[in-house]
Amino acid sequence: MKALHFGAGNIGRGFIGKLLADAGIELVFADVNQAVLDALNARHEYPVHVVGENAQVETVKGVSAVNSTSDDVIALIAEVDIVTTAVGPQILERIAGSVAKGLAKRSDNGNTRPLNIIACENMVRGTSQLKQHVLKALPETYHAWAEQNIGFVDSAVDRIVPPSAAGTTDVLEVTVETFSEWIVDKTQFKGTLPTIAGMELTDNLMAFVERKLFTLNTGHAITAYLGQLAGHQTIRDAILNENIHAVVKGAMQESGEVLIKRYGFDATKHAAYIEKILSRFENPYLHDDVERVGRQPLRKLSAGDRLIKPILGTLEYDLPHDNLVQGIAAAMHYRSTQDPQAQELVELLEKQGPQATLAQISGLDANSDVVAAVVKAYNAMP
Numbered sequence: 001m002k003a004l005h006f007g008a009g010n011i012g013r014g015f016i017g018k019l020l021a022d023a024g025i026e027l028v029f030a031d032v033n034q035a036v037l038d039a040l041n042a043r044h045e046y047p048v049h050v051v052g053e054n055a056q057v058e059t060v061k062g063v064s065a066v067n068s069t070s071d072d073v074i075a076l077i078a079e080v081d082i083v084t085t086a087v088g089p090q091i092l093e094r095i096a097g098s099v100a101k102g103l104a105k106r107s108d109n110g111n112t113r114p115l116n117i118i119a120c121e122n123m124v125r126g127t128s129q130l131k132q133h134v135l136k137a138l139p140e141t142y143h144a145w146a147e148q149n150i151g152f153v154d155s156a157v158d159r160i161v162p163p164s165a166a167g168t169t170d171v172l173e174v175t176v177e178t179f180s181e182w183i184v185d186k187t188q189f190k191g192t193l194p195t196i197a198g199m200e201l202t203d204n205l206m207a208f209v210e211r212k213l214f215t216l217n218t219g220h221a222i223t224a225y226l227g228q229l230a231g232h233q234t235i236r237d238a239i240l241n242e243n244i245h246a247v248v249k250g251a252m253q254e255s256g257e258v259l260i261k262r263y264g265f266d267a268t269k270h271a272a273y274i275e276k277i278l279s280r281f282e283n284p285y286l287h288d289d290v291e292r293v294g295r296q297p298l299r300k301l302s303a304g305d306r307l308i309k310p311i312l313g314t315l316e317y318d319l320p321h322d323n324l325v326q327g328i329a330a331a332m333h334y335r336s337t338q339d340p341q342a343q344e345l346v347e348l349l350e351k352q353g354p355q356a357t358l359a360q361i362s363g364l365d366a367n368s369d370v371v372a373a374v375v376k377a378y379n380a381m382p
């Protein structure tokens with residue numbers, strides 16, 4: 001079996017690529033970072049530091065790499081059995097053109113072996129969104145063939161992988177937590193279901209996607225935003241602040257009440273899931289900057305993402321949401337000179353103030369009580 005994985009970044013090298021290579025699948029990474037590409041092709045292996053109580057260094061072996069903008073990608077898509085991505089939601093549209101060209105070549109070559117494509121991004125049904133971009137770029141004459149032979153499989157992916165520790169000179173080294181979870185929608189595969197250790201199959205993916213994105217990522221983002229406001233550099237320092245801990249836990253519980261109503265989750269098990277996540281945020285072995293976790297605030301404040309979708313759920317079921325309001329207000333205070341979305345947020349706030357800015361980014365009604373509550377909390381923050 002052969003795989004092409006787009007994005008040799010933290011989650012690509014530290015989680016999805018590692019699982020594929022560990023399963024004995026011949027793995028080629030596609031990326032745009034020349035230093036990473038050169039190192040992968042020179043060494044064909046890299047170290048993964050799995051940190052925790054039983055820390056160990058595992059070596060991922062037998063990998064190679066191609067430039068994601070080269071025709072190599074097209075040739076690979078024509079022949080591999082599985083394509084995965086971990087590039088970031090905003091990049092999916094950019095790789096869709098090459099995927100479409102690869103599919104056309106695959107069809108022209110008469111290759112009818114099933115190919116499954118799995119986007120491993122923090123978004124709801126990211127692969128389905130990639131599929132739409134690919135179909136737009138693929139001439140219509142290939143659509144029926146693609147429907148028959150290509151599985152676009154949605155997934156939920158969970159493992160905290162910050163950039164490697166400061167001081168390392170190895171561009172390939174990656175540090176990961178012990179915990180990991182990769183859940184894929186088994187109803188969307190073409191051909192035989194793959195058996196890859198660490199990949200779980202489900203026929204109820206939406207529950208897992210929302211449970212992860214609207215618990216872990218909701219709490220993570222709020223930890224980052226409140227943490228930055230309080231002057232903390234890392235997620236661990238932020239969550240050890242009692243006031244932040246209380247709001248983060250409260251927000252995950254508020255979001256959890258929605259998930260319990262929507263998906264019938266067991267309340268006791270969900271409370272334990274929240275506690276486990278809080279302990280992961282405290283992980284003393286990871287150095288995870290609030291700036292990484294808070295990155296791209298406009299994406300995180302958009303209607304379907306980790307802050308707004310949960311609060312919409314509390315409105316739908318008439319549930320409390322005071323802690324989510326604090327989290328959204330803190331997100332609007334996020335600042336980063338490295339992050340174009342943080343710059344855009346500042347420009348919007350300067351031009352039109354918090355009420356219109358929040359309404360524009362999130363799709364919430366500018367005159368709603370919830371927007372008024374966020375603006376009040378925003379103005380009360382330092």
Ligand SMILES: NC(=O)c1ccc[n+]([C@@H]2O[C@H](COP(=O)([O-])OP(=O)(O)OC[C@H]3O[C@@H](n4cnc5c(N)ncnc54)[C@H](O)[C@@H]3O)[C@@H](O)[C@H]2O)c1
Nearest residue numbers: 007008009010011030031068086087088089121122160161
């Ligand atoms: N890091 C985590 O803890 C974590 C956990 C779960 C999910 N995720 C999700 O995984 C995705 C990737 O996150 P990450 O933390 O690994 O980010 P990252 O920045 O470390 O990695 C992204 C990689 O994509 C590459 N890239 C950019 N444009 C590309 C292109 N056109 N073609 C191919 N590669 C391209 C970058 O060079 C980089 O190596 C995101 O959607 C993120 O939400 C991250």
Ligand SMILES: O=P(O)(O)OC[C@@H](O)[C@@H](O)[C@H](O)[C@H](O)CO
Nearest residue numbers: 122157158159160161217220293
């Ligand atoms: O990757 P983002 O920007 O969507 O979110 C930042 C973090 O919350 C995220 O990367 C987590 O570390 C990850 O989702 C853990 O599974």
